[in-house]
Amino acid sequence: MGIPAPELTAIYCRRSAKGDRQQVTVNRQKRLALDDCKKLGLIVQGSYVFIDNGASAWQRNRKRPGWDELIAACKRGEIKHIVCYHPDRLMRQPRDLEELLLISDEFGITLYGRVNARDLQNPDDRYALRIEIAHACRASDDASRRLRDKFQEKVEAGYYHGSRPYGYTTNGMKIIPAEAEIVREIFRRFIDGEGKGRIAADLNARGVPTVKGVGWTETTIRVILRSRHVAGINAYHGEEIGVGKWPAIITRTRWDFARELLTFRAAAARAEQAKRKAPRSYILRGLVMCGKCGTAMTGCSGTVYRCTRATRQNGTKCSRSMQAGPLEEFVQDAAIRLLENLVIGPARARTGAVEAAEKAIEDDERQLAELHDMWISKEIDTAEYRQDRRTIQARIRENQKKTIVRVKSPDAVADLIGPDAKTKWKALTDERKNSVLRFLFSAVIISDGKMVRFPNGVDYGRIEIEPNEIA
Numbered sequence: 001m002g003i004p005a006p007e008l009t010a011i012y013c014r015r016s017a018k019g020d021r022q023q024v025t026v027n028r029q030k031r032l033a034l035d036d037c038k039k040l041g042l043i044v045q046g047s048y049v050f051i052d053n054g055a056s057a058w059q060r061n062r063k064r065p066g067w068d069e070l071i072a073a074c075k076r077g078e079i080k081h082i083v084c085y086h087p088d089r090l091m092r093q094p095r096d097l098e099e100l101l102l103i104s105d106e107f108g109i110t111l112y113g114r115v116n117a118r119d120l121q122n123p124d125d126r127y128a129l130r131i132e133i134a135h136a137c138r139a140s141d142d143a144s145r146r147l148r149d150k151f152q153e154k155v156e157a158g159y160y161h162g163s164r165p166y167g168y169t170t171n172g173m174k175i176i177p178a179e180a181e182i183v184r185e186i187f188r189r190f191i192d193g194e195g196k197g198r199i200a201a202d203l204n205a206r207g208v209p210t211v212k213g214v215g216w217t218e219t220t221i222r223v224i225l226r227s228r229h230v231a232g233i234n235a236y237h238g239e240e241i242g243v244g245k246w247p248a249i250i251t252r253t254r255w256d257f258a259r260e261l262l263t264f265r266a267a268a269a270r271a272e273q274a275k276r277k278a279p280r281s282y283i284l285r286g287l288v289m290c291g292k293c294g295t296a297m298t299g300c301s302g303t304v305y306r307c308t309r310a311t312r313q314n315g316t317k318c319s320r321s322m323q324a325g326p327l328e329e330f331v332q333d334a335a336i337r338l339l340e341n342l343v344i345g346p347a348r349a350r351t352g353a354v355e356a357a358e359k360a361i362e363d364d365e366r367q368l369a370e371l372h373d374m375w376i377s378k379e380i381d382t383a384e385y386r387q388d389r390r391t392i393q394a395r396i397r398e399n400q401k402k403t404i405v406r407v408k409s410p411d412a413v414a415d416l417i418g419p420d421a422k423t424k425w426k427a428l429t430d431e432r433k434n435s436v437l438r439f440l441f442s443a444v445i446i447s448d449g450k451m452v453r454f455p456n457g458v459d460y461g462r463i464e465i466e467p468n469e470i471a
Contacts, residue, residue, distance in 0.1 A: 008078065008079060008080040008081060009037065009042045009043065009044045009048065009079070009080070009081045009082075009083065010044065010048040010049070010050060010070060010073065010079045010081070010082050010083070011030060011033045011034070011037070011044055011048065011049045011050070011082075011083050011084070012050045012051075012066065012067070012070055012082060012083075012084045012090050013026040013029040013030050013033065013049075013050070013051045013052075013053075013066075013084065013085065014026065014029075014051070014052040014053070014064070014066065014067075014090070015029075015052075015053055026051050026052075026053050029084070029085040030049065030051070032085060032114065033083045033084065033085065036083055036112060036114065037083055040083075040112065042081060042083065044083070048073070048078075048079070050066035050067070050069050050070040051066050052064045052065065052066040052067060067090075067096075070082070071099065071100070071103070074100070074103045074104075074107065074109060075103055077106075077107050079107075079109065080107060080108060080109055080110065081109070081110050081112065082109060082110070082111050082112065083112040084111070084112070084113060085113065085114060086113050086114060086115075087111060087113055087118070087129060087132055087133065087136075090111070091133050091136075093133070093137060094130065094133055094134060094137060096133075097129060097130065097133045100120065101120055101126060104120035104121055105121070108120075108121055109121075111129070159173070159244075159245060160172030160173060160229065160234075160244060160246060163211075164211055165211075165227060165229040165230070166179055166182075166183065166210065166211045166223075166224060166227075166230075167179040167180045167182070167183045167229075167230055167249050168229065168246065172229060172246060173245065173246045174246070174247075175246075175247055175249060180249045182203070182208055183224060183230050183249045183250065184249060184250065186199060186221060186224050186225065187224075187225065187250055187254060187255075187258055190221075190225060190258060190261065191254070191257065191258055191261065196218040196221040196222060196225075197218050199216075199221050200215075200216035200217050200218055200220065200221050201216075203216040204216050222262065225258050225259070225262055226259065226262065228240065228255075229244070229246070230248065230249045230250045230255070231248050231249075231250050231251070231252050231254075231255035232244050232246065232247065232248030232252070233252070233255075280299065280302040280324075281430035281431075282298070282299030282305070282324065282328075283328055283332075283430050283433045283434045283437065284299075284305065284324075284327065284328055284331060284434070284437065284444060285298065285299060285434060286434070286438060287331075287437060287438060287441060287443060287444045288305045288322075288327070288443075288444045288446060289443045289444065289445045289446070290307040290308075290309070290318060290320050290445075290446060291320075291445045291446055291447030291448070291462075291464070292307070292318055292320050292447070292448075293307065293309055293316070293318045293320075294398050295307060295308050295309055295318070296308050297320070297321070297322075297446060299324055302324075303323065303324055303325070304321045304322065304323055304324055305321060305322050305324055305327060305446070306319075306320070306321040307319070307320045307321065320446060322446050322458075322462065322463075323458060326458040326460075327444070327446075327458075327463065330460060330463055331437065331441070331444055331463075331465060332425070332433070332437075334441075334465055335425070335436065335437055335440050335441070336421050336422050336425050338440055338467070339413065339416050339417055339418075339421035339425070339440075340417075340418065340419055340421045340422070342413075342417050342470070353402060353464075353466055354402060354403050357399040357400075357402035357403045358399075358403050360395075360399045361396055361399045361400065361403070364392050364395055364396045364399070365396070367392055368389065368392050368393070371385060371388055371389060371392070372385075412435075412436075412439050413436055413439060413440070416436065439468065440467060440468060440470075441465055441466060441467055441468060442466045442467065442468050443465075443466045444463065444464070444465050444466075445463075445464040445465075445466065446462055446463060446464075447462055447464060448462065
């Protein structure tokens, strides 16, 4: 093999676990690799030395920044020779090798170890590497299995395995009295009804440290309350397997009660949150009309009915609104009184609003005729005539809607009619209430009114309810 150019050579060093003294340190791997480069006549720039210290190549989800940077440089065609202590330092998963072989197919890469060199484009070397990496992967699997078995045996024997739990020493087997008092305090305050956030805030204000020395939060309080360790419960992978050999800080009965409280309060909090997020039901939808411009008023912001022209910017903007709660109560009271006293008989006389609309239509039709005569006699031009005609015709259409007599059969509300209508009304869903209100009334018009003020600040004189004809 020829000697490569200096800029095309890289060194990779990795050590799986910082606490494993049997492994060669990354500093020693780097020195040995530099010695090998010197013997091979290779010169390596400092930016092409890639290191992963304490990063496993066997665990599939473990991040290896050094490996990722090396692969990126290879994909850019900057690396043709890689020097490492042994191929298993570089790779312990077949997929890593296959990724490197794929890149080598395009750029041609030679891998150097302490024993030999592997040309990644040579079929025999590729075959040998695949066997070596498969063997390394199997060795890692075996070591992992033995380690898991060791941990399981330890736990099944009643000993603790894991990070230091609050209230106990590092090995989890002895109580730290000061921390144990905090654990008891947390359980007592929580069971007495105090919230996790308030407990955490108080502990922070008192300067009480957590296991990691950071501030208390609702999450850390929840961890303490859910910890099986403080109740002396031995668990492995989330499953209880017996009683631990360490002393308990909290009795099992008290711990079980706290867990039940956690579940109950969490469910209540979720229900309350869902209730707050649920959209408000506007039971007068489709009924409320603006008395100023004749358009609909819709529910918005959860508190008011507002004219749909509120956002217009073309000169027709209307800001008329009314509080939803008082308006709905007023209309519902009117509906209940009507249902309590509803008598089925001949159709009632037309309302004053219908008669007023019919008169307005007559006036507008007369005005249309006069407008036409003015256009014929050339007193106004065609553009002015068309614009005024459109305005008058639109007014006529709106008034025609008000003259439609709605005659309805009482069968739809027969189950609500009578002296107990109020009681029955309370049991209705919002959908049924809206349906009944639309049956009883044709419109709820919000106008200027007489500005009669009530104690709650609502001017009920602005509300005009138009009933439907029921026969």
